Amino acid sequence: MPPELLACLFLALVAVSASGAAAARRHPAPANSTATGNPVYIWPLPKNFTSGTRTLAVDPDLALDPRGPGGGAAAVAEAFERYRSLIFSPWAHAARPASAGYDVATLTVVVASADETLELGVDESYTIYIAAAGGANSIVGGATIEANTIYGAIRGLETFSQLCVFNYDTKNVEVRYAPWYIQDEPRFAFRGLMLDTSRHYLPVDVIKQVIDSMSFSKLNVLHWHIIDEQSFPLEIPSYPNLWKGSYSKSERYTVEDARYIVSYAKKRGINVMAEIDVPGHAESWGNGYPKLWPSLSYMRKIFPFGLFHLGGDEVYTGCWNLTPHVKQWLDERNMATKDAYKYFVLKAQEIAIDLNWIPVNWEETFNSFGESLNPRTVVHNWLGPGVCPKVVAKGLRCIMSNQGVWYLDHLDVPWEQVYTAEPLAGINDTAQQKLVLGGEVCMWGETADTSDVQQTIWPRAAAAAERMWSQLEAISTQDLETTVLARLHYFRCLLNHRGIAAAPVTNFYARRPPIGPGSCFVQ
């Protein structure tokens, strides 16, 4: 083949490879923002960190050295194995000469407590230290994660995995900008994602994928909106007819499925908050069970998390006046329908509290009769901004999901608006700020099923995740395009690399396909 024939192709090549190099430059290397002002590619951003200038090679046979009362927990060993398989491709052997050795051959994980209880406010803090042997700041080289709980250790493992990057030239997994010292903990205790399995059934394998991806961004509550008026997919053994309200005989969750989901989430430090939305969204509860409340005591056995969501939104009470024997019941008690709504919600709260649950209610309950809600109530905002300030002023706790910014089915909300939504907005009193448990992005399922649920959730849920995890001072920046966007691109590409169908970051409408060829790091 005469080389001349290829020559004119190469005229274009110089330009193309130059633009390829430019693309690589647009995706700059991780760096310590303190030292150089470059982005730190850890999402969400840790509370405190220092970094250096060394590149360390990580042994593909990285070993776990468990320490402390909780270090030997199976949950720690399992999490280490999960992260090891995310960090290393088993087929990608490093070409490093045996004599060279590795800078990081062991990951020491020190866990102070063996208590595996996962509840709201569990200690998720951790410290990471990574250094080469003989480094300026180290006597013994290697990597260490220290945490008070196994859940803190799991958060630390996620951060460690994000520091480990495969170098395609050396074919080593490397930690750049070492030594690293990271001290981290979340700003809010409740960092949720809601999944709606009533509008579309999501198979267990898909819920597992969502839980995996939540753990990558350190979200810690899966709010499972299990049922709604469209379908009732969950088995309640004491009322076996209930799940006849499922879409089909196979679009269902057995009790064993639900327990498995809870267990799978727990291993990733994620609580499952179930919701039975009453009385406004209960039309699928059919088939002749007038006394449904006892089913809650069965659900208590499935869902150990201390919070339970009782719904309470979008109640249409008009029909109560149109049903003769309900009308009679109301008349006998001299109740208007709004009184009955209140009676219903408060009764449900009582039952939940008797079951040792903290009741969570959508904000309509607070807006309608806030003064009557049980003081333990957590009010779940959704209608708009400004609700949590009113809630915490009354001494109740609040979760923010302002639909204008944190409803993921609102496709016209760009990532910047998700990112800048602040749960503490309008709350200046420190004691009142503590009543804001955090927030939650909501993936309502009318147009989201297995085919598109992940591309609708990500990357915008990650923007909220950093908002809820990272320190306010670090993320309250005015110029997101230059200070945050590259890091969010990077995290979206990380999700893609881990097989998660996260959508392009910069499309104005969420979950739209890429607009043309290009790198993951700029779309």
Place this chain on the structure above:
Amino acid sequence: MPPELLACLFLALVAVSASGAAAARRHPAPANSTATGNPVYIWPLPKNFTSGTRTLAVDPDLALDPRGPGGGAAAVAEAFERYRSLIFSPWAHAARPASAGYDVATLTVVVASADETLELGVDESYTIYIAAAGGANSIVGGATIEANTIYGAIRGLETFSQLCVFNYDTKNVEVRYAPWYIQDEPRFAFRGLMLDTSRHYLPVDVIKQVIDSMSFSKLNVLHWHIIDEQSFPLEIPSYPNLWKGSYSKSERYTVEDARYIVSYAKKRGINVMAEIDVPGHAESWGNGYPKLWPSLSYMRKIFPFGLFHLGGDEVYTGCWNLTPHVKQWLDERNMATKDAYKYFVLKAQEIAIDLNWIPVNWEETFNSFGESLNPRTVVHNWLGPGVCPKVVAKGLRCIMSNQGVWYLDHLDVPWEQVYTAEPLAGINDTAQQKLVLGGEVCMWGETADTSDVQQTIWPRAAAAAERMWSQLEAISTQDLETTVLARLHYFRCLLNHRGIAAAPVTNFYARRPPIGPGSCFVQ
């Protein structure tokens, strides 16, 4: 809680649960189409089958009984374990009393040959027999798969897995309509899916997901369009500068990645046909390598499949006349640019054949100088219908990918048009029909990346998969909405259940989200 308050909710409930039941009826139970005319929920439809009326319970500890020279191959045992984990959820224990026993406790897999060679035309036939002990047609109960090769056994395992359905009432995995006798083999030897990793890089984990889903529909060739003008992601060790044409330093495939993909696909009976598209799509080959052809000999070590795709489409020869030393080279040989295009393609064919590859070329080569192509050439149709008849009339082999029906990035092609596209259309001579190797659906990547590639591929690729696997008489039906649609819905739900983001079937535009709440089986 006074039951009266719930009563008016129940007014709606009757209607809703009735419609729920209707939805279940729209998703009828599997049945023998011979006996009752109901759909058989196996995709693609097997060649010959008979069924019965019994329901058999399958042991969650189902054991493999490997027989024959190839039965003991690791590939068989691995495939069995894969399918076991698809059939049984480890947490969903059957409630069956121990005394009842199971009808199917062992799967016997008999493989006649231990030869693990996977090449075009490998024997993929298999026979399945499933019966209860003491059944009318059986002496010994259980399930048996017989195949000539391990790849036939793997196809049989897929079919077996589709016959095994979890019953949410009994909590057993069951085979309904037993006894089953199935004899199956594909109509075409080449049933491909093309992935384009140049317009968007697809991480290895994503390619694995695509390979998994291909095996579910019995596709057997992954046509890997690795590079194009936009990026060059593949490592060629002898030309280490080539993959500097990748979008970024991490949007790359190492040689080890490529080998792993080939090996991963082989375990699922899928060949990887690589493509280096020259001379029309080679602008990313840059950085000063005028003699690129030797790189093909390195690629030969990575890609063992006997077919290699040399591209040859969309060549713009105009620039050759504008480049002085190319123009001089042409003038010295008294060549026009079209002569040079021909020279280039034929030279590439020679090199590929010297490397013991069968060259595959896009149809422009045939359209331009078909009489000069090497007789071993496989012509790859794409521009429109009617090409394969001309190709096979000239004695060459053909693969159909008519862009009007089998280009998956053409979003306005509904599943029915994909399904009814027939590779043998216009070819009546039996000998000529044998020259049609099969077909391929093409997933060009301009607007498909990790976020949406699976929802763009599925379910329409499945429509083509049945077209290429199943017998023409069985699938050439006039009323697809009643005879095929329910089965395709079912297969799409199966993909979803296995975690694959297959899109709704009936949306006119492919990969669009569901239009509203509803069952997977009707969307």
